[in-house]
Amino acid sequence: MNKGLYIHFPFCRKKCNYCDFYSLADGSRKGEYIDALCREIKAYKGISVDTVYFGGGTPSLMSGSELEKLLDAVYTSFDVDKNAEITLEANPMSVNEGEKLKAFKSAGINRLSLGVQSFSDTELKELGRGHTAQDAVDTVKRAQEAGFDNISIDLMFALPRQTLDSFTKGLDTALSLGVQHISTYALSIEDKTVFGVKQRRGENLFLPDEDVEAEMYFSACERLSQAGFEHYEISNFAKDGFRSRHNMKYWQAEEYIGIGASAHSYFEGVRYSMPSDISAFCNEARRLDSYTNTPEDRAEEFIFLSLRLSDGLNLQRLEKEYGVRITHQFEITARELVDAGLCKYDNGVLSLTHKGFFVSNSVIVKIFEAL
Numbered sequence: 048m049n050k051g052l053y054i055h056f057p058f059c060r061k062k063c064n065y066c067d068f069y070s071l072a073d074g075s076r077k078g079e080y081i082d083a084l085c086r087e088i089k090a091y092k093g094i095s096v097d098t099v100y101f102g103g104g105t106p107s108l109m110s111g112s113e114l115e116k117l118l119d120a121v122y123t124s125f126d127v128d129k130n131a132e133i134t135l136e137a138n139p140m141s142v143n144e145g146e147k148l149k150a151f152k153s154a155g156i157n158r159l160s161l162g163v164q165s166f167s168d169t170e171l172k173e174l175g176r177g178h179t180a181q182d183a184v185d186t187v188k189r190a191q192e193a194g195f196d197n198i199s200i201d202l203m204f205a206l207p208r209q210t211l212d213s214f215t216k217g218l219d220t221a222l223s224l225g226v227q228h229i230s231t232y233a234l235s236i237e238d239k240t241v242f243g244v245k246q247r248r249g250e251n252l253f254l255p256d257e258d259v260e261a262e263m264y265f266s267a268c269e270r271l272s273q274a275g276f277e278h279y280e281i282s283n284f285a286k287d288g289f290r291s292r293h294n295m296k297y298w299q300a301e302e303y304i305g306i307g308a309s310a311h312s313y314f315e316g317v318r319y320s321m322p323s324d325i326s327a328f329c330n331e332a333r334r335l336d337s338y339t340n341t342p343e344d345r346a347e348e349f350i351f352l353s354l355r356l357s358d359g360l361n362l363q364r365l366e367k368e369y370g371v372r373i374t375h376q377f378e379i380t381a382r383e384l385v386d387a388g389l390c391k392y393d394n395g396v397l398s399l400t401h402k403g404f405f406v407s408n409s410v411i412v413k414i415f416e417a418l
């Protein structure tokens with residue numbers, strides 16, 4: 048089966064106040080790192096892939112020719128399907144000229160995932176983003192002019208000083224742009240970020256309370272569904288035919304190869320991770336942590352990942368492929384979750400409703416306990 052290929056680009060122009068993805072604001076080692084990526088890519092031979100994903104960090108900080116060099120290496124080493132989905136994560140700050148977008152397009156990128164986060168300048172400032180709402184709107188339009196017809200935007204909610212009204216206005220702006228895919232993430236406060244430090248010091252971050260956060264999530268579900276987007280994963284919405292094929296591989300526990308500092312792979316049944324350290328990666332002194340999934344791990348992953356998707360958990364597959372017997376207790380719990388409006392249970396498939404998605408962790412724990 049075709050695998051996915053993930054390539055991590057760990058540089059950003061500046062670090063956002065909420066983000067703990069592995070990325071550095073100092074890009075002085077960018078060239079050296081890209082050379083190391085090419086070396087590593089060339090170590091693979093003939094593996095078939097049908098999705099390639101440049102994530103970060105901010106891969107759109109690369110020039111067209113740097114990206115071309117990486118894609119050349121990918122095409123030389125991997126057997127890339129002719130209809131492969133090739134995504135690049137982009138930040139409006141780094142693609143403020145149309146020429147760069149055209150260069151990405153002609154290098155072979157056919158899907159853009161744009162980090163917009165918010166269409167309110169006040170909120171963007173709180174987040175420490177280096178662009179305005181108008182920059183994001185202009186970037187989407189330039190990308191469309193450059194020929195991109197598969198664009199995703201990331202929006203965040205439950206942000207400092209955000210109101211339900213500003214979030215829904217942001218959703219409407221997103222919809223007016225005619226993009227094919229929207230991801231909406233609730234802000235999570237991570238320890239080693241500016242927000243994490245402020246919270247530890249007891250500073251007020253002016254976060255909306257949980258009821259407002261819930262209203263934001265449900266308004267996204269409702270507005271986007273009405274606009275013809277399929278809510279196919281907890282945080283992801285797509286027009287027909289525009290699910291993220293690469294991310295679907297993660298959620299369907301399919302195999303993928305991750306290259307670069309902090310990248311993860313799932314290859315021939317083994318999970319690997321590379322250290323979050325560009326020096327280790329550039330010096331080829333890579334230490335690969337690996338873990339072979341036990342049958343129990345695989346069953347747990349199947350349950351956990353399936354329930355993130357609107358496609359839900361197929362109980363026949365769970366029994367047949369993973370040897371998990373459906374107990375009487377499970378049937379009772381499933382019915383209770385349906386009665387509480389948290390799940391749907393039809394034709395042997397259990398899936399979460401919008402309400403269930405919002406409290407997915409506790410719902411999934413209940414399902415695990417019942418199995």
Ligand SMILES: C[S@@+](CC[C@H](N)C(=O)[O-])C[C@H]1O[C@@H](n2cnc3c(N)ncnc32)[C@H](O)[C@@H]1O
Nearest residue numbers: 065066103104105137138162201232233234235
């Ligand atoms: C690795 S970033 C890539 C996008 C690109 N670097 C940018 O920011 O424009 C992927 C997405 O994760 C989301 N994200 C990052 N940190 C988050 C956090 N602490 N809470 C919720 N979402 C977060 C943001 O929406 C971000 O666009």
Ligand code: SF4
Nearest residue numbers: 059062063066103104
């Ligand atoms: S959100 Fe994106 S631009 Fe901001 S620090 Fe994280 S990876 Fe970099």
